[in-house]
Amino acid sequence: MKNVIVIGSGAGGATVARELALKGVSVTLIEKGEYITPDKAFQCYDNLNVGVELLKTSCLGGTTLVTAGNAVRTCQKEFKEMGIDLYHEFEEVEGELNVGKLPDTHYGVGTLKIMEASSSLGLNMEKMPKFINPEECIPCGKCALGCPRNAKWSSLDFLIEARKKGLQIIDNTEVTRVITSNGQLKGVEVFNPEKCVKEEYDADRVIVCSGAVETPLLLRSAGLVAGEHLFVDTFVTVGGTLPDIQFYKEVSMNGLLKKDGFILAPHYSSILLSKLSHLGFQDKDILGIMVKIRDESSGRVDEKGVVKNNTSHDMGLLAEGSSLAGAILTEGGVDPDTLVSTPARGAHPGGTAAIGEVVDKNLETEVEGLYVCDASVFPRAPGAPPVLTILALAKKLAKHISKE
Structure with a gap:
């Protein structure tokens, strides 16, 4: 060779x-x-x-x-x-x-509230295994930015x-x-x-x-x-308000709840803020959960472009996961009247x-x-x-x- x-x-x-x-x-x-x-x-x-x-x-x-x-x-x-x-x-x-799983020092109040609320509802949210060096990491919420x-x-x-x-x-x-x-x-x-x-x-x-x-x-x-x-691991982030929770500064997706066909993980999205800022809320007031589904391989890629629409099966999983995420957030103290969701997106x-x-x-x-x-x-x-x-x-x- x-x-x-x-x-x-x-x-x-x-x-x-x-x-x-x-x-x-x-x-x-x-x-x-x-x-x-x-x-x-x-x-x-x-x-x-x-x-x-x-x-x-x-x-x-x-x-x-x-x-x-x-x-x-x-x-x-x-x-x-x-x-x-x-x-x-x-x-x-x-x-x-x-x-490995990050030490307790790298778990913020928001993530802990989500994990505790999950437990209260009889759900086992584990710590997410990470390839992050805790000695170098100072939680800042910028994982998805670099x-x-x-x-x-x-x-x-x-x-x-x-x-x-x-x-x-x-x-x-x-x-x-x-x-x-x-x-x-x-x-x-x-x-x-x-x-x-x-x-x-x-x-x-x-x-x-x-x-x-x-x-x-x-x-x-x-x-x-x-x-x-083509599949894309379709996801949405569901969130609402819990004043001064400071969740946006935490390590993203530091918990993992596995369900049949989807996972839930603590997750902040600025899109949530864009839907709540008109009510006077700031990023420090938002608590959220990502719903990531195992979407159907219904898309395609060719010289004409890329197409991937959500199927009825995908929408059903997103609805089921979003409902569960809303229940966990409400149990964790989020005002249910402020619950909103991002549009469906794909990451994988x-x-x-x-x-x-x-x-x-x-x-x-x-x-x-x-x-x-x-x-x-x-x-x-x-x-x-x-x-x-x-x-x-x-x-x-x-x-x-x-x-x-």
Whole structure:
């Protein structure tokens, strides 16, 4: 194997690039976005309105810079049933990222009220496992904007390590096409923004990790059928007022309540404030809960665009979860007359290059040497943060490729 090209620098791309670089493989990583420090990551949101608003970022490190640091195992059973046992990879990742529950010092009054209210209603809300260093973290509520103290793991950590082992990183450069000839992989075509020209890079292996919106388009450029069955882990945030609760400064999603088809987690959204400020309330007065569902894979991605509308099943789950969230908030002291909800949005697109449909259990497509390693390969929506699972898949893929 002469050289590998990785497209995308999020959880999948950074991890597989790092793992291969550590094994001495020649790897070039190409990222459409540019380098930015974690505290400025909020400037890189590149959202799409696809029926629901789809949240995503374009920068080196991708969406990992604006995650809440949640580390839950998702779809482990489903992957194992498909012949992909990720147990050891999960163990590796959790050890390397020091995954654990934050100490009591990092739980604010608002989150504790939500957890206590859940318990009062007979519901078990656990502490959310995180890849956040509590010694560096000073709760400020800015997890989804980019950590100002770099206390949260992001793909940048892996990229810095891999660069020392020879990884070549090309940022601010978009891959426009996967090049094949007579069904054989040749490399990729990129647009060089400095020269305003297209250039070609040869490769023995290409690993596409561009996310569930852009990955299928690159696969289609290679003559493959991809882009169906898009899911986005649809979510809303339900909230109301509890004067001077100061919840907006707390670590986001520091609790986890699992239900059939959805999860609940303490969550502040400025959209809630926009719906309540006319009553004289401020951000310090808002307490909220996210309802994230396992939505149906009813969307699609193609050259015409992206479409993902909520189905009746999705709406039923959102209604059930929102009702439960409202009950918990009311039990916690929120004025029920102030309860409002954000519009439905999506944060974890996937499914557009699913295992068993577009890639095999080694994440390889019909084009030999062309792989996919992002949430596109998930067989269904996790309904929960997928980062840890993507990291485990990337480790598994790197082991496979390095043996070739």
